[in-house]
Amino acid sequence: MNTKKLAKRTLLKNGTILDPVKEKEFEGNILLENGKIAAVGNINVDDADVIDCNGLVITHGFCDLHVHFREPGREDKETLASGSRAALAGGFTRVCAMPNTNPPIDSPESVRFIAEKSQNCPIHIHPIGAATKGQKGKELTEMAGMVDEGAVAFSDDGLPIMNGGVMRRILEYSGMLGKPIINHAEDDCLRNDGLMNEGLMSTRLGLPGNPTQAEAIMVHRDLELSKLTGAKLHVPHISTASATHHVAEMKQHYNLVSAEVTPHHLFFTDEDLAEYDTNLKVAPPIRGNADRKALINGLRDGTIDCIATDHAPHTIEDKELTFDLAAFGMTGLESCLGAVLKILVEEEGVDLFTVVKALTVNPRKIMGFETNLFTEKVAAELTIFNPKEKWVFSRNDIYSKSINSPYIGKPLTGKVKYTIVKGHLYSN
Amino acid sequence: MRLQNRHLLGLEGYPKEDIQTIIDTAFTFREVLDRPIKKVPSLQGKTIVNLFFENSTRTRISFELAQKRLSADTVNFSASTSSLKKGESFKDTVQNIEAMKIDACVMRHPTPGAPLRLTEYVDAIVINAGDGTHEHPTQAILDMTSLQEKFGYLKGLKVGIIGDISHSRVALSNIHGLLTMGAEVTLCGPATLIPPQIEELGVSVNYNLDEVIEWADALNVLRIQMERMGVNLFPSIREYRSKFGITSERLAKHKKEIVIMHPGPMNRGVEIESAVADSDQAIILDQVLNGVASRMAILYLLLGGKAES
Numbered sequence: 001m002n003t004k005k006l007a008k009r010t011l012l013k014n015g016t017i018l019d020p021v022k023e024k025e026f027e028g029n030i031l032l033e034n035g036k037i038a039a040v041g042n043i044n045v046d047d048a049d050v051i052d053c054n055g056l057v058i059t060h061g062f063c064d065l066h067v068h069f070r071e072p073g074r075e076d077k078e079t080l081a082s083g084s085r086a087a088l089a090g091g092f093t094r095v096c097a098m099p100n101t102n103p104p105i106d107s108p109e110s111v112r113f114i115a116e117k118s119q120n121c122p123i124h125i126h127p128i129g130a131a132t133k134g135q136k137g138k139e140l141t142e143m144a145g146m147v148d149e150g151a152v153a154f155s156d157d158g159l160p161i162m163n164g165g166v167m168r169r170i171l172e173y174s175g176m177l178g179k180p181i182i183n184h185a186e187d188d189c190l191r192n193d194g195l196m197n198e199g200l201m202s203t204r205l206g207l208p209g210n211p212t213q214a215e216a217i218m219v220h221r222d223l224e225l226s227k228l229t230g231a232k233l234h235v236p237h238i239s240t241a242s243a244t245h246h247v248a249e250m251k252q253h254y255n256l257v258s259a260e261v262t263p264h265h266l267f268f269t270d271e272d273l274a275e276y277d278t279n280l281k282v283a284p285p286i287r288g289n290a291d292r293k294a295l296i297n298g299l300r301d302g303t304i305d306c307i308a309t310d311h312a313p314h315t316i317e318d319k320e321l322t323f324d325l326a327a328f329g330m331t332g333l334e335s336c337l338g339a340v341l342k343i344l345v346e347e348e349g350v351d352l353f354t355v356v357k358a359l360t361v362n363p364r365k366i367m368g369f370e371t372n373l374f375t376e377k378v379a380a381e382l383t384i385f386n387p388k389e390k391w392v393f394s395r396n397d398i399y400s401k402s403i404n405s406p407y408i409g410k411p412l413t414g415k416v417k418y419t420i421v422k423g424h425l426y427s428n
Numbered sequence: 429m430r431l432q433n434r435h436l437l438g439l440e441g442y443p444k445e446d447i448q449t450i451i452d453t454a455f456t457f458r459e460v461l462d463r464p465i466k467k468v469p470s471l472q473g474k475t476i477v478n479l480f481f482e483n484s485t486r487t488r489i490s491f492e493l494a495q496k497r498l499s500a501d502t503v504n505f506s507a508s509t510s511s512l513k514k515g516e517s518f519k520d521t522v523q524n525i526e527a528m529k530i531d532a533c534v535m536r537h538p539t540p541g542a543p544l545r546l547t548e549y550v551d552a553i554v555i556n557a558g559d560g561t562h563e564h565p566t567q568a569i570l571d572m573t574s575l576q577e578k579f580g581y582l583k584g585l586k587v588g589i590i591g592d593i594s595h596s597r598v599a600l601s602n603i604h605g606l607l608t609m610g611a612e613v614t615l616c617g618p619a620t621l622i623p624p625q626i627e628e629l630g631v632s633v634n635y636n637l638d639e640v641i642e643w644a645d646a647l648n649v650l651r652i653q654m655e656r657m658g659v660n661l662f663p664s665i666r667e668y669r670s671k672f673g674i675t676s677e678r679l680a681k682h683k684k685e686i687v688i689m690h691p692g693p694m695n696r697g698v699e700i701e702s703a704v705a706d707s708d709q710a711i712i713l714d715q716v717l718n719g720v721a722s723r724m725a726i727l728y729l730l731l732g733g734k735a736e737s
Contacts, residue, residue: 203623204440206540206562206600211624276541322518322539324560 001089001399003122004425006035006380007049015053015384019374020060020361023353030058032380035423040374051418051425053384057352060360060373061093061381061421064333065153065260066182066236066308069095069125072113073102078313078401080114083333084121085399086311088426090333091359091383091416094124096367099135100157106130108145115150123421124381126152126367131170131181135159138166140173147177152367153234155182158283158328160218162188168225175231180258180366182234183222185243186284190214195323197285201270207323210285216242223250226257234366235259237310239284241294248303258366260308261295263332263339268292268406278319278326279406282310296343299358300350306363307355309336313402331400335393337385338412345387346413352387384418391415431729435554437543438563439604447569447605453725454573454718460497461721471500474731477525479535480506480557481518481542486692486716487557487567491534494723500731503530518542519549526550532731535559553730561595567691568601570722572609574715575646578687583610588640590672591650591699592621592661598691602648603631616640617650617672620661637672641679646687649674652699665698675701679709687711 012030017040019025031038031045069083078086080097087095097114099105105114111127118125129151133139136159143154154174161167161183174181191214196202198209219235223246226233238244238259247259264282269289273280280286298304312329319326332339337359344350360383364371373381393407419426431446439447460468476495480488488504495502505525522533532553535543540562547554558564576582587606593599593615603626606613613631615622622633634640641647652668662668669675674688688700688710696702705712 198624200625200628203626204600204629206560206597208561209624276544317517320517320519322537322542322545324539 001085002427006032006420006423006425009033009038009045009048010425011045011048011050012053012058012382012384013050015056015058018057018059018353018356020353020357021371021374025353030382032420035380037374037376037378037380039376056384056386056417058382058384059356061383061419062091062359063094063363063369064092064309064311065096065234065306065363065366067095067097067311067333068100068313068329069097070101070313071117076401077315080117080121080125082399082401083311084123084125086331086333087123088419088421089397089399089416089428090336091385091419092123092333093381093383093419093421094126094364094369096126096128096152098155098157099128099130104130104135106133106135106141108142108149111146111149111151122424126150128153128155128182130154131156131161131174132166137161137163140170143174143177143179147179151179153180153182155236156184158184160184160186160188164221164225167222168229171225171229171231171233175229178232180232180234182236183218184283185215185218185222185235186210187214187218190217194285195281196273197270197287199270199288201273205273205276212240212242212287212291215240215284216246219243220246223247223257227254230256232256237262237265237284237308238295238298238304239265239287239291241291244294244298244303248298251303258305259303260306260363261299261304262308262310263336264330264406265295266292266343267339272406276323277406278321278323279330279404281323281326281328282312282330283328296348296350299344300354305358305366307336307340307358308363309333311400313400314404315402319404329404331398331402331405334397334399335405335407335412337414337416338391338393339407341387341414342412379422380420382420383416385414385416387414389413389415430732434730435543435547436565436726436730437547437554437556439565439568439601439608440563442565442604442608444608447572447609450569450722450725450729451573451576453729454569454722455577457721457724457728458718461717467497467499469499470728471495471498471731474500474531475503475529476500476532476534476727477503477505477530479522479525479533480504481535481537482558484536484557487536490716490719491557491723494720494727497720498724498727500727518545522546522549526552532727555726555730558597560597562597563601564597565601565605566723566726567598568605569726570715570719571602571648571689571691572605573718573722574689574711575687577714577718578711579645582606585611586614586643586645587611588614588616588644588647589650590616590637590640590647590674591652592656593617593626593650594621594623595653595656596650598650603629607631614640614643618662618668621656638678638681641682641686644686646689647674648689648691649700650691651693652695669698673699673701674704676703676707679704685709689715691715
């Protein structure tokens with residue numbers, strides 16, 4: 001990945017401009033001046049640095065609502081700086097970092113630490129604060145103070161808020177602040193010691209299963225509590241047909257809920273675990289094909305708003321273990337576009353607009369970020385990609401500190417060529 | 429007379445002709461075990477390590493005896509997984525042992541899939557001696573050897589597997605092996621101990637033990653683990669015994685000959701009554717002897733020993 005400070009004037013020339021806000025697609029140029037949008041359309045100038053975008057799509061910078069950058073505490077797995085590089089390689093200009101660090105981000109001071117440190121990073125990083133102190137699921141955190149320091153949402157991340165009474169109070173309090181709650185939706189008692197999706201594959205492999213109902217029941221409860229409290233709920237990494245159905249039903253008459261899906265729940269099925277690949281050990285687990293298809297349809301029909309990677313770096317030491325001891329999670333920023341374009345557009349015929357919106361305007365809307373990125377004078381936050389390029393994901397494509405990616409060796413379709421953010425141009 | 433797979437990790441998808449070859453070879457080793465001198469030089473100069481990451485008495489002794497009868501050099505390694513969690517990784521442990529130049533690893537491990545990982549870490553031949561709740565292929569082969577010995581055939585044989593199917597590697601390997609050999613399998617146990625979608629493997633599930641006894645030619649009775657009671661997988665020993673226990677009273681109601689197997693160790697008076705375990709219809713001790721013979725056959729065929737004279 002090459003890095004270059006943007007020239008005073010840069011012309012993105014002859015690209016297919018995809019405006020996810022106005023839902024318009026047209027051939028044209030974009031002129032950047034001093035790192036800001038100067039003009040979009042048929043503009044032409046002589047004295048600009050020219051980037052040939054022939055055959056490429058120019059759109060808003062991707063926005064990921066779910067990453068783990070491990071700082072503070074596990075800087076051997078990832079840092080805000082190394083995670084930013086992985087994001088840039090994947091076309092992401094803006095991410096929300098989960099609070100399950102060590103110590104967890106559960107106070108205004110710790111939110112400030114992330115916010116201040118992120119200012120020196122090449123992308124925009126927004127801290128998500130813990131919803132309860134120490135992510136213990138019992139006492140509310142100082143959410144208002146955390147919002148003042150830059151927290152954009154609240155979550156106990158991998159730890160489900162099991163107590164419905166606590167969840168209700170969390171939603172009431174965050175609703176007052178207008179910030180979404182993101183609850184890892186799995187009933188802890190039902191998932192029990194499950195290591196993979198429950199079904200024929202778990203029976204064949206002899207691994208304890210985690211039933212789809214563990215997610216569906218928790219999602220249903222959270223949706224009802226969102227309705228009760230009138231607070232925003234964002235369902236992370238939805239993995240089941242049943243939970244998707246519950247979200248769709250709630251969305252028919254209530255508009256404060258949103259949902260995300262990861263590339264890996266769209267790309268893999270539990271049959272891919274046949275060789276006990278610990279890189280496919282994730283929470284919630286990779287499901288069966290019927291669930292995968294339901295997620296694809298959920299994204300197609302708008303039930304699922306956005307694609308989020310749940311980029312979860314782990315060291316080799318934490319992954320090269322027997323299946324029971326290996327950590328949950330996989331990296332996903334660098335492989336995201338190639339995975340989702342291959343599955344959604346190439347294989348399933350989903351409209352490219354739908355996919356781009358799920359990577360750009362939709363996640364920004366959920367968090368209340370600026371969405372009019374093609375407007376003059378707005379700081380340039382752009383991603384330029386080749387939607388048709390076929391490539392094989394390899395270790396060389398990884399910029400994360402960790403290499404726990406099951407995509408290594410997998411053919412993907414669609415590749416990020418340039419990412420523009422904070423006055424710099426990154427080329428893959 | 430080589431087997432198609434270099435390792436023996438499980439019986440799912442294992443070739444039928446290879447299972448038959450192992451069983452046939454086991455019968456020839458049974459003859460060796462009946463001789464006054466029970467040792468043959470087939471694996472002289474071969475080194476086999478028995479890696480036991482989980483406690484085992486009978487499987488380890490059975491393997492060790494099989495190795496000694498074949499004149500192989502054997503080393504035993506035992507470690508509790510708790511010590512592994514604290515310090516040295518699984519990978520380091522096995523690569524250290526591999527570095528000492530060994531030909532085969534026999535491994536018991538509490539985690540499903542561990543033997544597959546082992547094949548990636550070492551060049552030696554790997555034999556799965558039980559991986560958690562996944563497979564225990566040598567047990568299933570000795571069970572099939574015992575059934576073949578008793579009935580003379582496996583195709584069309586009706587076998588009931590009784591008890592805790594969910595946590596049983598013995599059950600899963602028996603299911604794969606028996607179905608491959610053309611036998612029919614019915615599972616019987618509390619619904620809480622039957623794994624999800626198991627019927628899709630080609631077996632039947634019946635919660636009524638009397639119906640299964642009426643149907644079956646042989647019953648493989650599994651050990652019930654008392655600790656499952658504490659996590660609501662079954663309510664009490666009394667109730668288990670009354671619904672799923674193999675008692676002489678229950679067998680007497682069915683006017684038929686039925687063969688009783690048990691992989692051991694038995695909970696006498698729980699899943700099997702002493703009177704049944706010690707009766708003529710039980711072939712439990714034949715299974716033990718066939719265990720040595722079957723493991724000799726497997727080691728011999730996998731380690732490519734010269735034809736025994």
